[in-house]
Amino acid sequence: MKFTVLYGTESGNSELIAQDLGQKLQEEHEATVADLQDFEPEQFSAEQFYIIICSTHGEGELPNTALPFYEKFESFEADLSGVNYAMFGLGDTFYEETYSQGSEHIDRRLTELGATRIGEYGRHDASSWDLPSDVALEWLPAIVEEAASLTPAGGTQ
Amino acid sequence: MSNTPPKHIAIIGSGPSGCFVAQSLQRAWKDSEITVFDRFAVPYGLIRYGVAADHQHTKAITRQFDRMFADGSVRFAGNVEIGTDISLAQLRERFDLVILASGRWRDRHLSVPGSSLKGVIPSGDIINALNAVPRPSIPLPEIGERVVVVGAGNVAIDMVRFLVKTAADYAGSDVAPGALEQYLAAPASAITVLSRSPIATAKADVAMVKELGKIAGVRYTFANSSPATEDNALGRKREDAFAALAEIEVDEPRAHVHFVFGAEPSKVTGAGKVEQVHLGAAPVGEASVIPADTVISAIGFDANAPGHLNYAEEFDFTPAEESGKVDEGLYRVGWLKRGPVGAIPANRADSNVVAKEILAAAESGELTASLDRGGFESLPESLRAQSVSFAAWQKIDAAETAAAETDRIRTKLLDHEAMLDIAHS
Ligand SMILES: Cc1cc2nc3c(=O)[nH]c(=O)nc-3n(C[C@H](O)[C@H](O)[C@H](O)COP(=O)(O)OP(=O)(O)OC[C@H]3O[C@@H](n4cnc5c(N)ncnc54)[C@H](O)[C@@H]3O)c2cc1C
Ligand SMILES: Cc1cc2nc3c(=O)[nH]c(=O)nc-3n(C[C@H](O)[C@H](O)[C@H](O)COP(=O)(O)O)c2cc1C
Numbered sequence: 001m002k003f004t005v006l007y008g009t010e011s012g013n014s015e016l017i018a019q020d021l022g023q024k025l026q027e028e029h030e031a032t033v034a035d036l037q038d039f040e041p042e043q044f045s046a047e048q049f050y051i052i053i054c055s056t057h058g059e060g061e062l063p064n065t066a067l068p069f070y071e072k073f074e075s076f077e078a079d080l081s082g083v084n085y086a087m088f089g090l091g092d093t094f095y096e097e098t099y100s101q102g103s104e105h106i107d108r109r110l111t112e113l114g115a116t117r118i119g120e121y122g123r124h125d126a127s128s129w130d131l132p133s134d135v136a137l138e139w140l141p142a143i144v145e146e147a148a149s150l151t152p153a154g155g156t157q
Numbered sequence: 158m159s160n161t162p163p164k165h166i167a168i169i170g171s172g173p174s175g176c177f178v179a180q181s182l183q184r185a186w187k188d189s190e191i192t193v194f195d196r197f198a199v200p201y202g203l204i205r206y207g208v209a210a211d212h213q214h215t216k217a218i219t220r221q222f223d224r225m226f227a228d229g230s231v232r233f234a235g236n237v238e239i240g241t242d243i244s245l246a247q248l249r250e251r252f253d254l255v256i257l258a259s260g261r262w263r264d265r266h267l268s269v270p271g272s273s274l275k276g277v278i279p280s281g282d283i284i285n286a287l288n289a290v291p292r293p294s295i296p297l298p299e300i301g302e303r304v305v306v307v308g309a310g311n312v313a314i315d316m317v318r319f320l321v322k323t324a325a326d327y328a329g330s331d332v333a334p335g336a337l338e339q340y341l342a343a344p345a346s347a348i349t350v351l352s353r354s355p356i357a358t359a360k361a362d363v364a365m366v367k368e369l370g371k372i373a374g375v376r377y378t379f380a381n382s383s384p385a386t387e388d389n390a391l392g393r394k395r396e397d398a399f400a401a402l403a404e405i406e407v408d409e410p411r412a413h414v415h416f417v418f419g420a421e422p423s424k425v426t427g428a429g430k431v432e433q434v435h436l437g438a439a440p441v442g443e444a445s446v447i448p449a450d451t452v453i454s455a456i457g458f459d460a461n462a463p464g465h466l467n468y469a470e471e472f473d474f475t476p477a478e479e480s481g482k483v484d485e486g487l488y489r490v491g492w493l494k495r496g497p498v499g500a501i502p503a504n505r506a507d508s509n510v511v512a513k514e515i516l517a518a519a520e521s522g523e524l525t526a527s528l529d530r531g532g533f534e535s536l537p538e539s540l541r542a543q544s545v546s547f548a549a550w551q552k553i554d555a556a557e558t559a560a561a562e563t564d565r566i567r568t569k570l571l572d573h574e575a576m577l578d579i580a581h582s
Pocket of ligand 2: 009010012014054057058061093098
């Protein structure tokens with residue numbers, strides 16, 4: 001199983017998580033880590049399993065490094081059925097009305113284009129005193145297990 | 158061809174920009190030794206000493222940096238003031254690369270007639286007291302019952318929140334107990350906030366405005382000079398937030414906060430102390446003289462304030478967006494580079510850009526490691542001994558956490574020497 005961990009961040013928390021997950025994955029799998037600002041929608045492929053880590057800024061919006069990607073992704077048209085991914089969103093319950101919505105924009109578009117989200121939607125709340133990477137590393141094994149149970153590229157579930 | 162990257166790196170200032178640039182360089186150069194110096198015994202600059210005590214969630218970002226220091230990949234050396242304990246020139250002789258991240262934060266002072274009257278207070282004095290800034294530790298200024306706040310940016314809103322909150326509203330915070338107690342013994346009941354710009358272009362974040370509405374027992378009203386244009390979505394959101402504040406119904410409010418947008422003080426008058434604030438312009442129907450005993454100015458920061466850049470007077474520190482390079486092997490980041498504007502995440506972006514610039518300079522051979530430069534270990538023994546390591550700061554941290562009152566996360570030490578005693582015990 002090949003993993004691509006993508007992150008969108010503004011103050012660095014998502015990047016740290018992405019690096020930690022990447023490192024953990026590399027112990028047993030092939031895994032690369034990339035900033036969403038260096039990733040193009042055309043690159044989505046059924047051969048990779050995507051783990052997307054993304055925070056929330058403004059009022060429920062995407063963080064800076066995800067914005068240029070999302071702008072392209074919004075108008076990107078392709079059939080992404082066959083693409084599987086997992087989502088981990090960062091936010092802060094202090095922002096009651098817009099809590100953790102940043103990553104949901106990407107999630108929504110992926111779903112619209114036919115991609116499939118696997119496993120539990122991960123979340124980290126900055127108002128909790130949990131360390132972001134701890135929460136994500138706890139969340140990861142179930143995702144990896146589900147990802148591994150998928151039949152390879154293009155197959156049916 | 159690959160050049161040897163700088164081996165010994167010094168960063169001056171452990172605020173967000175210093176920490177972010179340390180993080181970036183550490184990732185790129187695993188074998189370099191990075192030391193982050195700070196004049197305080199404790200790390201994190203304005204995250205600890207500027208961000209409001211009741212906004213602990215904003216301070217959560219320090220957990221990234223805790224990790225960086227705790228796993229030994231970057232060294233913290235607190236209680237070392239560049240320019241006093243060691244000169245910049247001496248530091249540059251011992252480190253291949255020096256990055257200045259010393260920030261700059263001096264309030265811009267109100268400059269209307271009467272602004273030197275007793276009772277006119279820069280917000281910084283209040284912030285320092287509430288955040289327990291230790292070096293020097295300054296008590297909370299006296300604040301009366303009728304207060305005019307000048308400014309409507311996030312710091313002004315921090316001030317308003319402080320003026321109207323009760324003791325119970327500080328649960329989970331680390332506000333300085335003495336300062337809070339002093340203020341709450343006779344809190345303000347009438348607060349007028351003056352904003353030069355209309356709501357549409359005022360600087361406060363919408364979330365900050367909405368947060369005011371969660372404080373019980375406060376009545377809000379506002380007057381606006383001109384409405385946002387149709388296409389100003391953010392301005393309209395901010396207007397909605399103020400409209401929502403004004404709609405909150407309160408029986409017997411403890412305090413009344415009145416925002417006046419499009420108003421500026423023209424002078425402050427009184428016999429020896431503040432008694433009235435006169436407005437130069439104001440929306441129709443607004444009083445032109447406001448009775449007040451206290452004026453708090455929160456009108457931004459002075460990028461050119463003299464004082465703390467004395468360690469490097471030979472260089473030009475005019476704010477700049479472009480290059481972070483100051484001299485060969487000397488760079489600057491964060492508020493010291495861009496001027497005192499922008500929140501914590503903006504410093505990450507800036508630190509990443511400057512880190513790239515530095516990596517490119519190393520790649521081109523402009524920056525290299527030199528055997529003559531021994532880094533931290535080559536500093537005078539006495540300086541190393543006086544410095545506070547990350548482990549020593551953790552002792553201070555533990556002491557502060559242990560001293561926390563009920564419902565508070567810590568009680569900060571108010572005295573620099575007391576911190577050193579614990580650190581070096
Ligand atoms: C009152 C206030 C409230 C704020 N609230 C928020 C908020 O809620 N959210 C937000 O995102 N941003 C907030 N900000 C903005 C944020 O604090 C800044 O963007 C950020 O701290 C700037 O980072 P910096 O590292 O450049 O400088 P600083 O954080 O100022 O760090 C500079 C460090 O350098 C050290 N130093 C200075 N001179 C020397 C010397 N000669 N030798 C050794 N060390 C030295 C200082 O002790 C300090 O630790 C606030 C700012 C202020 C002033
Ligand atoms: C200015 C600002 C606005 C924010 N807005 C929201 C928001 O609307 N909703 C939310 O859940 N979190 C919000 N957050 C919290 C961040 O998502 C949270 O701090 C996260 O850990 C940041 O991750 P990052 O470092 O990867 O950017 C905001 C943070 C800041 C600084």
